[in-house]
Amino acid sequence: MDTQKSSSIYSSLVQSKAEGKKLLAILVDPDKFQPQHATDFLKTIPDQTTHLFVGGSEVPQGATELTVKSLKPSGLPIVLFPGSHTQLTEAADGLLFLSLYSGDNPEYLIGQQRKAARYLKESRLEVIPTAYLLIDGGNQSAVARVTQTQALPQDNIEDIVDVALAAQYCGARCLYLEAGSGALVPVSAAIIQAVRKAINLPLIVGGGIRSSAQMQAAYAAGADMLVMGTAFENQD
Known part of the structure; x- marks a missing residue:
């Protein structure tokens, strides 16, 4: 992997963490998004949005690129959040190069990454190696189903911290x-706080956040960036 590609977006994450600036990414799932409605969609996202994430667990071939291109008028950094190597596109600005550390399925720890490597070597995408930890949100997420792995229980904070370390x-x-998408409960403030205390990496938190109160609790616990989907429409 060309480390020179991990500069702009990643550097801004590090700088925001150092300055205490809180970031918000809106996640767009190409499997559910209609590119022809992108203009109207962009009018609805919160003013504090700093990034757009694009990706999903199961996405039809070509849908990611169409979605990314339709979101370009936002002027926001567009970062791929892919469920598989087939969701890569040069139309985006960057890529969270995810490894599922919470599970024991080698396909999502290194298999998908190996399949993406040749494409990424020749691409202009900014590649950001990202550890992905699936936490139990009270239901079976699409991630757990597709990857055939178990989420980490929220009551075992010590284990979550060990994986993060x-x-x-x-x-x-x-x-x-x-x-996970559609989580009944978000990652707890206690987990965020414990992980934040243990690591010095930019910390991204998503899934199940549906209110301003939940957002503020996650930020206060130590999240540097929150990721929200359609729930951002209900920030009461």
Whole structure:
């Protein structure tokens, strides 16, 4: 992997973490998004949005590129959040190069990454190695179903911290705590706080966040960036 590609977006994450600036990414799933409605969609996203993430667990071939191109008028950095190597596109600005550290399926720890490597070597995408930890959100997420792995229980904070530390020691440059799309409960403030205390990486948290109160609790616990989907429409 060409390390020179990990500069602009990643550097801004590190700088925001150092300055205490809180970031917000809106996640767009190409499997559910209609590119022809992108203009109207962009009018609805919160003013504090700093990034757009594009990706999903199961996405039809070509849908990611169409979605990314339709979101370009936003002027925001567009970062791929792919469920597989087939979701890569040069139309985006960057890529969270995810490894599922919370599971024991080698296909999502290194298999998908190996399949993407040749494409990424020739691409202009900014590649950000990211440790992905799936946390139990109270239901079975699409991620758990597709990857055939189990989410980490929220009551075992020590185990979650151990996985986060292992990811940092393995060289991850960001850490993503994810309760899953449609989670009944978000990642708890106690987990965020414990992980934040243990690692020095930019910390991204997503899944199940549906209110301003939940957002503020996650930020206060130590999240540097929150990721929200359609729930951003209900920030009461």
